[in-house]
Amino acid sequence: MDTHGQTAAGQALIGNEALISRPRTFRSIVWRRFRRNWLALVGSLVLLVLVLAAIFAPQVTGGRDPYATDLRHFRAAPSAVHPLGTDAIGRDVFARLVYASRVSLSVGLVAVAIYLVIGTVLGVIAGNLGGPVDGVIMRIADVVLSFPSLMLIIVIVSVIGPSIYNVMLVIGLLGWPAVCRLVRGNALSLRERDFVTAARAAGAGTTRTAFRHILPNTMGEIIVAGTFGVAAAILTEAGLSFLGLGVQPPMASWGNMLIDAQSLTILESMPWLWLPPGLMIALAVLSINFVGDGLRDALDPRRLG
Amino acid sequence: MLRYIARRLVAAVPIILGITFFVFLIINLAPGDPVAMMINPNRPLSPAAMMARREALGLNKPLLVRYVLWLGEVARGNLGYSLVNQQPVLERIAQRVPPTVQLMGTALLIGTVVGVTLGVLSAVYQYSLLDHVATFLAFLGVSSPSFFLGLGGIYLLSLKLNLFPTAGMDTLGAPFSVLDRLHHLILPALVLSVGTTASLMRYTRSSMLEVIAQDYVMTARGKGLSERTIVIRHVLRNALLPVITVLGLSIPLVFAGAVITEQIFQWPGIGMLTIQAVTARDYPVLMGISFFTAILVFLGNLLADITYSFADPRIVYK
Numbered sequence: 176m177d178t179h180g181q182t183a184a185g186q187a188l189i190g191n192e193a194l195i196s197r198p199r200t201f202r203s204i205v206w207r208r209f210r211r212n213w214l215a216l217v218g219s220l221v222l223l224v225l226v227l228a229a230i231f232a233p234q235v236t237g238g239r240d241p242y243a244t245d246l247r248h249f250r251a252a253p254s255a256v257h258p259l260g261t262d263a264i265g266r267d268v269f270a271r272l273v274y275a276s277r278v279s280l281s282v283g284l285v286a287v288a289i290y291l292v293i294g295t296v297l298g299v300i301a302g303n304l305g306g307p308v309d310g311v312i313m314r315i316a317d318v319v320l321s322f323p324s325l326m327l328i329i330v331i332v333s334v335i336g337p338s339i340y341n342v343m344l345v346i347g348l349l350g351w352p353a354v355c356r357l358v359r360g361n362a363l364s365l366r367e368r369d370f371v372t373a374a375r376a377a378g379a380g381t382t383r384t385a386f387r388h389i390l391p392n393t394m395g396e397i398i399v400a401g402t403f404g405v406a407a408a409i410l411t412e413a414g415l416s417f418l419g420l421g422v423q424p425p426m427a428s429w430g431n432m433l434i435d436a437q438s439l440t441i442l443e444s445m446p447w448l449w450l451p452p453g454l455m456i457a458l459a460v461l462s463i464n465f466v467g468d469g470l471r472d473a474l475d476p477r478r479l480g
Numbered sequence: 481m482l483r484y485i486a487r488r489l490v491a492a493v494p495i496i497l498g499i500t501f502f503v504f505l506i507i508n509l510a511p512g513d514p515v516a517m518m519i520n521p522n523r524p525l526s527p528a529a530m531m532a533r534r535e536a537l538g539l540n541k542p543l544l545v546r547y548v549l550w551l552g553e554v555a556r557g558n559l560g561y562s563l564v565n566q567q568p569v570l571e572r573i574a575q576r577v578p579p580t581v582q583l584m585g586t587a588l589l590i591g592t593v594v595g596v597t598l599g600v601l602s603a604v605y606q607y608s609l610l611d612h613v614a615t616f617l618a619f620l621g622v623s624s625p626s627f628f629l630g631l632g633g634i635y636l637l638s639l640k641l642n643l644f645p646t647a648g649m650d651t652l653g654a655p656f657s658v659l660d661r662l663h664h665l666i667l668p669a670l671v672l673s674v675g676t677t678a679s680l681m682r683y684t685r686s687s688m689l690e691v692i693a694q695d696y697v698m699t700a701r702g703k704g705l706s707e708r709t710i711v712i713r714h715v716l717r718n719a720l721l722p723v724i725t726v727l728g729l730s731i732p733l734v735f736a737g738a739v740i741t742e743q744i745f746q747w748p749g750i751g752m753l754t755i756q757a758v759t760a761r762d763y764p765v766l767m768g769i770s771f772f773t774a775i776l777v778f779l780g781n782l783l784a785d786i787t788y789s790f791a792d793p794r795i796v797y798k
């Protein structure tokens with residue numbers, strides 16, 4: 176699990192590029208191995224397109240308004256004016272789909288950012304301080320991990336009320352235990368390693384070894400966990416919104432666009448209403464999972480070569 | 481073994497307490513009168529007694545005290561009363577447990593059989609077409625939202641091909657029959673099993689590959705045993721052991737999946753009850769469901785660990 180030498184080389188490279196002539200830095204090795212995984216490459220590409228489409232939504236949709244209702248077209252089949260048809264109150268499905276990607280992607284990113292920070296901080300504390308603090312943090316993590324998190328999320332959202340921000344917050348506040356375990360576990364095993372002992376012998380204190388030597392060597396795994404986490408958070412948001420407990424209409428999310436499809440008539444005769452958002456979720460989540468898989472293989476120090 | 485189970489039971493107590501306290505805490509953030517949730521509306525107390533009880537419970541008493549009182553009622557078998565129809569929570573949950581257990585059990589069975597089979601074949605024929613297709617499908621399986629799979633399944637198999645009913649547990653009005661129940665069960669169970677199938681396939685595959693690389697498999701090959709004998713007698717057993725643990729750990733996920741699957745297929749289990757309770761803000765029922773879920777998940781994991789110890793003689797629980 177020792178990437179220390181490579182990271183050090185990578186940092187040296189950033190700091191003093193001209194003096195380093197070694198061709199194989201940690202970054203170049205990781206990139207070389209990531210590149211070999213073509214599914215991860217395709218995933219990155221699809222993801223890039225999705226993110227760009229979300230950012231440039233007004234341009235992509237050709238100025239179609241996701242909230243405007245077209246009074247002449249309710250539940251209209253796809254046409255030149257409405258490429259993916261319109262929904263029950265005459266809103267353009269294509270525009271809603273593109274604007275929904277902003278919502279779904281940002282919920283995934285924000286929620287995961289929240290729990291990566293909490294999980295990392297608590298993991299560093301638990302792993303480096305040990306003792307009763309460690310015990311308390313890890314018992315709380317056990318409790319949260321041993322319960323279906325969707326169930327807890329549903330209960331909390333039902334009390335604090337459904338909204339896009341509450342969904343971000345709740346997923347973010349409940350997601351940390353897995354990251355915390357990861358960081359703590361690495362801290363416990365890495366602090367026995369020679370390079371940490373060396374740092375300590377050179378006079379580095381607990382805080383310095385934790386942040387300068389142990390945490391950097393865990394970053395790879397945290398990034399991988401975060402990548403898979405974004406995929407899972409998008410799925411959770413979609414599920415919540417589908418149940419009416421997530422992002423609230425009129426704001427569009429991929430999940431709440433499928434609510435109408437619970438009616439069998441719509442399900443059977445208007446596939447343009449539910450097929451595109453469902454496929455978008457699967458496409459986005461699949462791409463992110465491929466990227467995560469590629470990153471995991473590329474960052475795995477046991478397979479450095 | 482009995483001592484081990486007893487120790488696990490003791491270890492589970494703080495976890496179940498933790499979960500229920502957490503949910504209790506959240507629910508008490510919501511507006512409402514916690515006293516009204518605890519009394520039986522069918523046996524209304526006199527105003528004086530209500531006042532006495534209010535005082536005894538103390539609305540301004542600390543949360544912890546109120547939680548301990550709730551625990552006391554639970555210990556006496558009283559989970560409170562539904563705010564919706566005044567039915568005891570215990571009864572309401574009890575009638576929802578069998579449908580959920582049937583649905584989850586079938587889904588886990590399908591997931592295990594299909595997932596393990598595909599995983600073994602993928603590993604034995606590594607880098608074959610079958611391996612690539614199965615791996616890709618597994619990725620697709622973990623990436624597709626269960627409600628989309630459910631809607632797709634209903635659209636294709638129920639509405640277009642007319643193979644399965646679209647919703648419910650039995651045909652309305654018809655007398656109960658096992659075949660009819662199975663007919664209703666297959667589609668939701670299939671949809672719910674996708675996640676388990678996909679993760680077990682990937683896990684089995686990597687576990688098999690790890691064992692295949694072991695020295696004793698090389699030895700077996702060196703002895704001239706057929707590939708078939710090697711896989712069945714030497715690899716399979718060792719590779720499948722960890723799968724039991726993964727299966728146990730996947731129970732919370734399947735449970736969460738059941739919430740959405742039951743909603744789509746109108747399957748009257750715990751998941752549907754949860755959504756109903758959330759919509760009606762029926763907090764005593766939500767409290768009861770959390771309690772039961774925590775116990776169910778714990779029992780699932782315990783069962784997996786015990787099975788593991790029987791399957792693997794190297795594991796001795798003391």
